[in-house]
Amino acid sequence: MEKQHDFTQGNIFKQMLLFSGPILLTNLLQTSYQFIDSLWVGNLLGANALGAVGVSGTILFTVLAFIIGLNNAALTILSQQKGIGGDEGLKRYLNAFVVLMTAIALALGIFGYVFSEQLLNLLGTPESMLQDAKTYLQINFLGILFLFGYNFISTVMRALGDSRTPLRFVTVAVLANIVLDPLFISVFNWGIDGAAYATVVSQGLAFIYGFIYLKHKKLAPFTAPALPSWKEIRLILNLGIPSGLQMAVISAGSAAIMSVVTVFGGGVVAGFSAAQRLDNIIMLPAHALSTAVTSMAGQNIGVKNWQRVEKIAKYGVLYNFAIMIVIGIFIILFAEFGIKLFIREEAAVEFGKQYLRIIALCYPFLGINFILNGIVRASGAMYQVLVLNILSFWVLRYPLTWLMASELGSVGIAIGMGTSFIISSTFAFLYYRYGKFREKDLFK
Structure with missing residues (x-):
């Protein structure tokens, strides 16, 4: 069976399933x-x-x-x-x-x-x-x-x-x-x-x-x-530098969130750390889908088949919603067991369980960010994705987490983060729908 796929034709949903599965593994x-x-x-x-x-x-x-x-x-x-x-x-x-x-x-x-x-x-x-x-x-x-x-x-x-x-x-x-x-x-x-x-x-x-x-x-x-040639080097750096900065924004944003968590003491920090380890695993399907839609959309953007790109985005969002809702329900039911895999201290388990059960409802919205940003990234609009990440982490996630935690106590950490997922997915959709990334031509 041919291992390489031409994503400019064929059944999109089947291709997405078959292509994202090995990426997830x-x-x-x-x-x-x-x-x-x-x-x-x-x-x-x-x-x-x-x-x-x-x-x-x-x-x-x-x-x-x-x-x-x-x-x-x-x-x-x-x-x-x-x-x-x-x-x-x-x-x-x-x-x-x-x-x-x-x-x-x-x-x-x-x-x-x-x-x-x-x-x-x-x-x-x-x-x-x-x-x-x-x-x-x-x-x-x-x-x-x-x-x-x-x-x-x-x-x-x-x-x-x-x-x-x-x-x-x-x-x-x-x-x-x-x-x-x-x-x-x-x-x-x-x-x-x-x-x-x-x-x-x-x-x-x-x-x-x-x-x-x-x-x-x-x-x-x-x-x-x-x-x-200088043209090739320039294009690579023009895309690679803002893409690398995206990761720095994410890393720094995570550190800022931790500064909010540490205010509540060792039990909350331990519970949050355990929950984050589970978060990293829970979000793997959305990460895999993001990589898959970037590859699939990229091939179609290369031949200017924007109608097919729209379908890839639609299927990606629907697939993400289905899988993340199932995972969310599973997490709500087994949150305590998951936290106890890492830590047994009562205060830490209580916070971690509560955090996961709140944030689980918002996983599908974070997945929308991954999918739609993956489509925009496939066009080469890296600076735009960088701005969307700055907006997500520094205008929404950190301030909302700090504000909710200040007003509601430790439970506000999950509420603030979850709220930011929902709002940032709205911004991601608005840019995907009305942004000018479709006008970008990398190889002029």
């Missing part, structure tokens, strides 16, 4: 990757090592956010080129991304390795875990090219309409990490260095396997690297 595996890594470190090396990995992870997440930003740009450009047809444009932009990302990865790797300690000090890393965190971070920066590489290969395949093949690469990374973590940490007695090497080697194996697989199967028209 891939996201689940990536989530389990981080979870398993923390389990091994915490159980084999103790709380101090786990804290060191956690602090380092904050910096690595910022780097990953930047990578995701560049990959969002790649998804937009390459999916439109796929829709336009012919390999020439696709080859040129693939080459430009490979050259630019390699240069950025090498520069980031050197910078991160040299300034690891300074970065950790900026975060106020405790002296007791500074050395472990520094070593862990430096090793990860040495292997940053692998992180760039295997994420980019997965993005290329999705742009071409193939969401199954990236699942292979992530599976390799997860399975390798499961084996290598205890081997390097405990058997070889490398301690926290072993945890870092396990991560880098796992990502390296996924990248090498992915590259060989793509070349052998001729799934993407990669060519020998050549210096790209």
Whole structure:
């Protein structure tokens, strides 16, 4: 069966189901990757090592956010080129991304390795875990090219309409990490260095396997690297920079929300943290759908088939509503059980349960943001999506959460956030309906 899909024709709903499913599984595996890594470190090396990995992870997440930003740009450009047809444009932009990302990865790797300690000090890393965190971070920066590489290969395949093949690469990374973590940490007695090497080697194996697989199967028209034109570099940066800033806005917005939560003490903080871990899993279907509609819409925008883009948006919103309502009902019924998977303290469980039961009703509206912003992103209107994210987090979510919490107490945290989901989905719809993103032409 042909793995790559031409989304400019065929049954949209069936394509969306088949295409988003493997993306969801891939996201689940990536989530389990981080979870398993923390389990091994915490159980084999103790709380101090786990804290060191956690602090380092904050910096690595910022780097990953930047990578995701560049990959969002790649998804937009390459999916439109796929829709336009012919390999020439696709080859040129693939080459430009490979050259630019390699240069950025090498520069980031050197910078991160040299300034690891300074970065950790900026975060106020405790002296007791500074050395472990520094070593862990430096090793990860040495292997940053692998992180760039295997994420980019997965993005290329999705742009071409193939969401199954990236699942292979992530599976390799997860399975390798499961084996290598205890081997390097405990058997070889490398301690926290072993945890870092396990991560880098796992990502390296996924990248090498992915590259060989793509070349052998001729799934993407990669060519020998050549210096790209300024036009290609400019377009990539013009989309990649605001896309990376979107992730920074989201990250900073989450930190601002936490500043509201901490006012209510340890029990609420613990309950909120447990609820957030569940939130990250609950929203995976909406994230998968967002990636799917970006790829599907991108191909159709490439051939200016806006009527089909409208249908992709409609099916995406309906699919999101159906699945998020089912998940919401499930969460309302089993909120307490979910929180108790992470924590047993009565005050924390009580807050976490209450928070989830309120916020569950608003999940479908947050999903609408993901879907409609994914369509806008597919056109290349990255600055507009950046503005929508600033509006969502800094004009609505943080102020409303602060206001409701101030007036209603801890229950106001969920009410404020849920209200912001509903209002921001309205803004997303209004821009999708009346915005000028349809006039954007990336390849003039």
